[in-house]
Amino acid sequence: MERSTRQRTAIRDAIEAAGRPLSPQEVLEVARLQVEGLGMATVYRNLKLLLDDASIALVQLPGDGPRYESSVHDHHHHFQCKQCQRVFDVHQCPGDLSKLAPPGFSVERHEITLYGQCKDCLSAAPATSAPSKSAVHNHPPTGH
Numbered sequence: 444m445e446r447s448t449r450q451r452t453a454i455r456d457a458i459e460a461a462g463r464p465l466s467p468q469e470v471l472e473v474a475r476l477q478v479e480g481l482g483m484a485t486v487y488r489n490l491k492l493l494l495d496d497a498s499i500a501l502v503q504l505p506g507d508g509p510r511y512e513s514s515v516h517d518h519h520h521h522f523q524c525k526q527c528q529r530v531f532d533v534h535q536c537p538g539d540l541s542k543l544a545p546p547g548f549s550v551e552r553h554e555i556t557l558y559g560q561c562k563d564c565l566s567a568a569p570a571t572s573a574p575s576k577s578a579v580h581n582h583p584p585t586g587h
C-alpha cells in the first residue's frame with residue numbers, strides 16, 4: 444500500500460475504533476502505532492481530506508478544539524470529562540425539545556453536552572473512605 448494511503452487508513456481506523464470523538468493529538472497517538480514516524484501535520488492534512496469526503500465527522504464542543512468521530516453514527520450526544528478532557532458518546536436523547544423554545548419559535552435541531560467526570564477519573568480519585576472512625580477520633584475516656 445502506498446504510504447499516503449496507509450496513513451489515511453490508519454487515521455480513519457483510529458477514529459472508527461475509538462468509539463468516541465478524538466482530538467488530533469489522540470488521533471496521532473493511536474495512528475502512530477500503525478504508521479511509524481507519523482507527524483501532526485500529516486494527521487491534520489488527512490483529517491481534512493477525510494472530512495471532505497465525509498468519512499469522518501467533526502465534533503465541535505463550545506470553547507474547545509475540534510474533535511473527530513466516525514460519520515456512521517446516528518443522532519447522539521456527548522459527555523466531556525472535566526478532569527481528563529476526553530469526550531465520550533451519549534446514546535440517550537431526551538427527544539423533542541421544541542417546547543423549550545420561546546412561543547412561536549421553530550426548533551430544527553439540538554446538541555447536548557454533559558460535563559462531569561468519567562468513570563476512569565472517578566475511580567482514580569484518592570479513596571475517601573477512612574479506615575475506621577475510632578482510629579481517627581480520640582474519644583475522651585468515659586467513666587469517673
Ligand SMILES: [Zn+2]
Nearest residue numbers: 524527561564
Ligand atoms: Zn476522565
Ligand SMILES: [Zn+2]
Nearest residue numbers: 518536537538
Ligand atoms: Zn438528541
